[in-house]
Amino acid sequence: MNKLKLAFFGAPDFAARVLEQIIGDHALPVELQFVVTQPDRPAGRKQILTSTPVKLCAQKYNIPVFDDLKSKICNVKLQEVDLVLLYAFGEFIPKEILELPHWGFWNIHPSLLPKYRNTSPIVYSLLLGDKETGVSLIQIDEKLDHGPIIDQQIDPIHEQETRDELENRLSDIGYKLFKKNIQLLIDGKLQKKEQDHQNRTYTRLLTKKDGFVPFGIVQKILKDEALTKDDCSPIILEYFSKYGPPPTFDFKLSIFNLFRALSPWPGIWTLLHLPASEGQTPVEKRLKITGMVVKNGKPMITKVQLEGKKEIDVNMFLRMYTK
Numbered sequence: 001m002n003k004l005k006l007a008f009f010g011a012p013d014f015a016a017r018v019l020e021q022i023i024g025d026h027a028l029p030v031e032l033q034f035v036v037t038q039p040d041r042p043a044g045r046k047q048i049l050t051s052t053p054v055k056l057c058a059q060k061y062n063i064p065v066f067d068d069l070k071s072k073i074c075n076v077k078l079q080e081v082d083l084v085l086l087y088a089f090g091e092f093i094p095k096e097i098l099e100l101p102h103w104g105f106w107n108i109h110p111s112l113l114p115k116y117r118n119t120s121p122i123v124y125s126l127l128l129g130d131k132e133t134g135v136s137l138i139q140i141d142e143k144l145d146h147g148p149i150i151d152q153q154i155d156p157i158h159e160q161e162t163r164d165e166l167e168n169r170l171s172d173i174g175y176k177l178f179k180k181n182i183q184l185l186i187d188g189k190l191q192k193k194e195q196d197h198q199n200r201t202y203t204r205l206l207t208k209k210d211g212f213v214p215f216g217i218v219q220k221i222l223k224d225e226a227l228t229k230d231d232c233s234p235i236i237l238e239y240f241s242k243y244g245p246p247p248t249f250d251f252k253l254s255i256f257n258l259f260r261a262l263s264p265w266p267g268i269w270t271l272l273h274l275p276a277s278e279g280q281t282p283v284e285k286r287l288k289i290t291g292m293v294v295k296n297g298k299p300m301i302t303k304v305q306l307e308g309k310k311e312i313d314v315n316m317f318l319r320m321y322t323k
Contacts, residue, residue: 004186006030007078007101008054009086009093011038014167016053018087018108021175023061028179029186033081034064036074038090069093075100083185085178086140087171090119095142103185105140108174110167112136112152114200117145122166124203125157126261127236129249132156135170137177139192148192151177160293162263201243210235211266213255218270218289221299222318226252233258256299259292272306274321 008019022032035058043050051059058065066074069091078084078100086093087108098105111121113136125133134154141147153173157166184190210233217231232240232254259268272287290311291303305311306321 003029003031004082004103004182005033005080007034007036007081007084008032009036009084009089009105010054011052011090012088013053014171015088016057017168017171018085018175018178019054019057021172022085022178023057023063025179029182030083032063034066034077036066036069036089039067069097083182087174092144093140098140098142106150106178106181107138107140107145107147108171108178109136109138109145110134110170110174112154113138113145113149114195114197116203117200118203119205120203122163122170123206123261124239126161126163126166127257128239128246129253129257130157130246131248133166133170135173135177137174137181138195146195146197148194150190150192151181153177160260162260164264201239206235206262206266208266211258211262211268213258213268213270213289215270215272215287217255218287218301221255221301222314224298227254227299231255252297253294253299256292256294259289259299272321 006022008022010016010019019035022028022030035054037052037054037058040049040051040055042048055065055067066077068074075097078097081101083103084101084105085108086105093105109117109121110133111117111125112134115121116124122133132154134152136152137150138145139147139150153176155170155173181190213233217227220227220231229251232251236254236258255268262268267288267290269286269288271284274283274285285307287307288305289301289303290305291301291314293300293302301314303311304314304317306317312320
């Protein structure tokens with residue numbers, strides 16, 4: 001059986017998860033030719049030059065890797081493949097590059113497009129308390145997440161699920177959609193449908209400040225006081241200002257939704273004012289909320305980590321730092 005020549009574009013760990021499945025599935029009717037990812041970048045406090053998880057995965061299996069999409073050699077190689085599968089690549093693909101492979105580019109997008117176009121679909125599905133999400137496999141065109149839908153699958157969101165858990169589950173669904181539809185492409189049975197562009201919504205990149213929660217709101221949760229719309233994070237209110245709140249949005253759980261959407265990065269945090277010790281001036285330290293659950297319909301903080309200290313149980317923290 002003739003196999004399609006495939007290239008893979010991606011960067012983060014959950015994209016590497018799909019790449020690993022492609023490499024390991026010997027029944028898949030493709031031959032992986034090369035991988036394109038983002039360049040090595042400084043990471044962490046020590047700013048150590050770090051490769052993407054996709055690059056590390058490709059190197060493990062001795063697959064050629066390119067980190068410059070516009071390089072001459074990369075463009076030549078793209079003309080030699082039948083199809084490109086893209087998942088969380090992190091860079092807009094110009095039209096002239098989209099036209100190089102015979103069948104163009106397919107994209108695994110972890111939302112039910114046209115909902116949550118752009119870079120953070122999984123984050124927003126959790127942030128907004130959605131009960132279900134899904135994966136869309138689309139043909140990429142010259143507009144952002146605009147191309148026709150090849151296939152979609154709906155999937156429920158579990159009540160206590162965090163972003164990294166949902167990323168892995170949706171990545172596995174994305175791979176299965178790709179495997180199913182690559183065979184349809186080979187058999188000449190592939191069908192596509194236009195997106196409902198009138199109902200499109202957009203997300204944005206996260207920043208560290210999106211995780212900030214005023215200490216007064218943290219106190220309300222610790223005191224078991226109900227949260228209101230006024231306690232919502234700016235990133236949630238920003239979305240509401242454009243598209244309105246979802247009908248099922250529960251304001252009482254807005255900070256818990258923020259916690260699980262921003263876990264593990266950037267996490268949610270507040271600023272704690274510590275009283276002056278003898279001979280010292282008062283200090284302000286960052287307090288990271290590292291554990292939250294929902295119990296009896298209400299958010300509960302379970303673990304915290306004070307800047308420069310180890311993670312501890314919230315009850316121990318309250319005994320140590322509050323009166």
